């Protein structure tokens with residue numbers, strides 16, 4: 001090769017319904033010139049002659065994309081690429097191509113693999129190199145991208161004032177819509193307050209109308225059934241949040257008498273098909289903090305659902321195997337759950353590793369690894385009852401790193417990268433899109449987003465903090481390297 005880097009990109013539309021004919025494909029690409037070198041046409045003629053039917057399917061996909069690449073979106077020249085493609089038997093010393101298939105094929109709307117064919121080290125070789133090892137004796141890289149329907153965030157704390165202005169873009173850059181939690185000070189207890197809060201969010205968005213806040217009301221013992229009617233009529237309120245009084249940040253005005261004073265409101269919510277969004281922890285000081293979710297299910301959630309089987313309920317930020325089992329046992333479409341990045345990715349060791357870690361402290365608190373594993377198993381199984389809800393909950397650094405630190409993990413900037421990582425590690429990237437982008441709107445009876453977002457498998461470093469006028473916020477995984485960087489298509 002002529003002292004240049006050769007790039008070509010093979011773009012495979014591995015749609016779900018095409019995946020089976022890909023099965024069993026085993027390809028490796030060798031970049032170095034070998035005794036038999038081919039131009040592009042010769043390569044595919046060769047494939048036709050030597051490949052099996054399945055292999056030819058792959059080759060045809062390849063032909064399309066090479067032509068697309070030639071049309072100019074590729075970095076480099078393709079006039080007469082010289083390379084050899086060999087089919088090989090499974091085995092040997094590096095990651096086989098069929099792992100790409102195993103991990104991605106059923107899933108992914110689209111995957112782009114970039115092979116860099118270096119003949120000179122003059123260009124940086126390691127940019128965009130994915131997690132695939134280089135093949136022995138030859139250099140090339142693989143770049144991967146997942147394109148999925150744009151996700152929504154079904155549990156988000158945006159706060160107000162300066163904090164709102166600081167965090168809003170992190171959500172609006174990635175998510176189409178978000179359920180906005182009402183635990184401000186004072187809490188958003190009326191439709192009028194929800195409308196006003198929505199206005200301030202829209203203002204903070206500074207003209208970005210692609211992001212839609214879905215407002216919620218904060219349930220109290222005093223909420224009236226009439227307020228639920230108003231909420232429904234407003235067209236901007238999508239749920240009512242139940243905070244047991246004292247359970248978490250800004251919950252002091254929450255509910256103390258669910259089965260008494262709140263019952264008429266809950267009945268009206270059934271009439272209005274208005275979902276109840278539940279912070280599922282008891283506040284009984286006798287109950288160990290790690291058991292509060294489990295006990296809540298027995299004492300509150302099960303009896304509630306028995307009394308009002310048609311009430312739509314979202315168990316927010318599930319953290320235990322009991323919670324996922326319970327949600328799985330309920331009627332699909334009636335009871336669902338949001339799942340945060342931290343409860344899928346961390347366990348309670350992360351609170352204490354190397355000293356107290358306040359930025360991993362949230363409520364419900366992180367649990368044992370066995371709970372995390374159970375949540376991962378349910379969510380990555382493709383169960384429609386589970387969907388993305390970050391519970392991203394920013395607090396000023398000083399309010400986290402102090403003698404009595406607030407609960408809440410700020411995860412908006414890293415959420416999609418972490419979800420993708422968890423699904424990838426579970427071998428379930430094919431289930432990611434339903435979790436991030438389909439199950440939520442389906443449950444809420446809203447249309448799925450039509451835009452797409454691309455997650456690029458490239459390493460990026462999470463900032464240590466985000467500064468704002470009165471302080472700074474420390475994100476989840478601050479300073480760590482992550483992959484799967486999201487880009488919204490314009």
Ligand SMILES: NC(=O)N[C@@H](CC(=O)O)C(=O)O
Nearest residue numbers: 157248249362363393407408
């Ligand atoms: N998750 C948290 O730890 N904190 C949330 C409240 C909540 O959802 O519990 C917050 O508003 O800070």
